[in-house]
Amino acid sequence: MKKELNKNGFTVVELIVSFSLALVIAVFLFQIIINLKNLYTNSVTKTELVNIQSLISRDMNKNFKKTITNINDCGNKCAEFIYQDGTSDKLEIGDNSVMFGNYKTKLPEQSYIKNPSINIASSGTFEDKNNSLLIVEVPLFSETLNQEFNIKIIYQFNSNKYNLNSVDLAN
Numbered sequence: 001m002k003k004e005l006n007k008n009g010f011t012v013v014e015l016i017v018s019f020s021l022a023l024v025i026a027v028f029l030f031q032i033i034i035n036l037k038n039l040y041t042n043s044v045t046k047t048e049l050v051n052i053q054s055l056i057s058r059d060m061n062k063n064f065k066k067t068i069t070n071i072n073d074c075g076n077k078c079a080e081f082i083y084q085d086g087t088s089d090k091l092e093i094g095d096n097s098v099m100f101g102n103y104k105t106k107l108p109e110q111s112y113i114k115n116p117s118i119n120i121a122s123s124g125t126f127e128d129k130n131n132s133l134l135i136v137e138v139p140l141f142s143e144t145l146n147q148e149f150n151i152k153i154i155y156q157f158n159s160n161k162y163n164l165n166s167v168d169l170a171n
Helices: 012-063
Strands: 068-073 078-083 088-093 097-100 103-106 111-113 117-122 132-142 147-157
Touching (some): 012 132, 012 147, 088 132
Antiparallel strands (some): 097 103, 111 132
């Protein structure tokens, strides 16, 4: 008489193969989740830096429609723009913040400001025309994205009327 085997369970080999396949699928899903998290973090950082770049550029362009009569060095990484109507705005650069006028913002993590500058470029000696450029640059750099987001404003003025000077913002 033959003894019948119980064929209702799984063999050890089948269990090992099943667990191995489940483990491989879990590892791939975990990698996908990590990649999606990094993608989300990078897009949030990029959005924040683009917003900062846009808002400060907008405010500077709006305020620079007035005539700038003087630029003063107001301390460490600070410049004050004085307008013909008697008002003024300060551009202050912190370790991880930027302020222009009433707008102040903090940069996202692993982002910093790289060599800000205010320079003058002369383009001629026309007496009644704008013959010089005031160039304000505030490069925002993200280590996470390895990308630079420049705030760059160019303002035309007549150097025969207004003697604007460069300000060292790097210190």
